[in-house]
Amino acid sequence: MTSSSLWQPFKLGRVELPHRLALAPMTRNRADADGTPGELAAQYYGQRASLGLLITEGTQPSADGQGYFNTPGIYTPEHVEGWRPVADAVHAGGGSLFIQLMHVGRISHPDNTPHGRLPVAPSAINADQEMFTPTGPQQTPVPRELTTAEVQAVIAEFRHAAASAISAGADGVEIHGANGYLLHQFLSPNANHRTDAYGGSVERRSRFVIELAQAVAEEIGADRVGIRLSPAFPLGGIDEGDTESVRAQYRHLVGELAPLQLAYLHLHHVGDDELLRSLRDVWPTALLVLRYGRTREQIADEIEAGLADIAPLGRFALANPDIVHRLRTGADLNEVDPETLYGGAAAGYTDYPTLARTQI
Template structure:
């Protein structure tokens, strides 16, 4: 009898996403950097930025507009024009030359926008509900977000088709797959959660109806890529952008069970921060979702190396996202392997533009 135990899985263990072989389980998640150039082109420095971080098992780009109407912040890139496709091709080429794997995250911000980005038109949303206390960065600085216009039912298929075309464009640009952004209070999340969706048509009311747009977007992007190259990001219980749902376990539990049947590349969950106080949030961690989702599960939420390895070894997740750590450490994988100290992220440069705080964080060899 073979009494040798199986080797322990850790963040440095390889993993396969169907036919994609990933060299480790460390994920660089989407990180908005607000450095897009005129025409919403990815920065001319983006190829350097992403290829510096090609040691990650998987890179997921900053959130990228599937259409011109999906923009909500200044200097964020798109994937709806030929020029944008050509610019992104330089990024994918650079990452692949370094042996990296890169997915593009596709988004539409919905109500988290401003008429400045929409030719004077109001932002659109499932319902005409303004996000309380939320502002957005425009060319003229921070501005309050107005009450959005509720989408007409006949307008929604247009948005679905914009995601389909964006998925095609991402494929032309050489990406290895795409991630559908269903998190953080943007359009697909706004339809999903009952705090922002008060519709009475086929896109509102029941959980199945509120999830319809998300599932339609997944279906059309999977038509382009195959479901095994489509990931989905969700943020159950997240409150960013004034989000709420009365029954988050039921809502997100139902959605995750639906996703489990789709043979996706992965499900990417942002674990909520548990609030302090007398009304604790229901469990929306991987402990709740793992039994519902047997496929590849990525988890994000302030992980360090020890906590990441503990979650992997417990079988609660398959890959771990390290956000600001990848932002500030282009050689994060090597640093973690060697137990070396990490660079400290500089929040003042997260969205400041330019090379500073973008491509100039030193590697171990440069210190």
């Protein structure tokens, strides 16, 4: 049995949540080749609807935003139609669906995109990462630097994607500003060497993220928008400098985002508790905190410490469709099959057993 603090209801933006757990966004690489969610996606998310708040896998707002093959999009009519059964399945199970909007920037390869173009980024600096492509592992190429006008075009793509998500029946969107992808690249001094209004100082490096969040909030309503950040997380070749540099960057950014009154801030927390506390103090709405490596006994730690409102679950939820029931009752948990995390069909996706199935 986990802490009673997890089982308190919570209002997040426009949605009422039955407890303090959520589904963290996890890439599963099972969309159709054109980016339409695969036929099993509705079953996968519907199985986990008891989590209340379900944040989807990263979903590209444009062809340029795609980094990995078989990831979903939300920018064509076909994508919208593909997401509708997913939203319906989640709602039928009593959950709320937020589609994560993820533009990968330089973390891509032309072979993984529908148009075969070079990746785009704040600056023409190679992430120097190995990408899995249809023909095997390949190195990321040097990306093409976005022009100032193109930066505004990317913001317009996010606007369109957010509107498309709502049209598909989603309750909101999460802007992915973390984990080494495009927004994080703009924030990081080692990935952003721009000399225009979107590079240089902390304030200028933050500008793209702030303008994008403003635009999405204007498009669909701030109470339908969350944003994910990962201070000091070195994924995708990101290096944000020393501790004080990271604190300066994110205190400024979160301070500028706070007046927008977004539905939530989702932090991928890697250990700077002083920064976490300072961001908690200035953020006016819900705070989600994800920390890798938590045991089931530690899931509620940030909530009980007053540092978070909601605890997103990743692999626990991936391997246990009925994770809420298992945590409530203290039941054993299924283990993740690492061989089926990315790509494939039902195996390791929709076939993890529930307690009800194992007891038949």
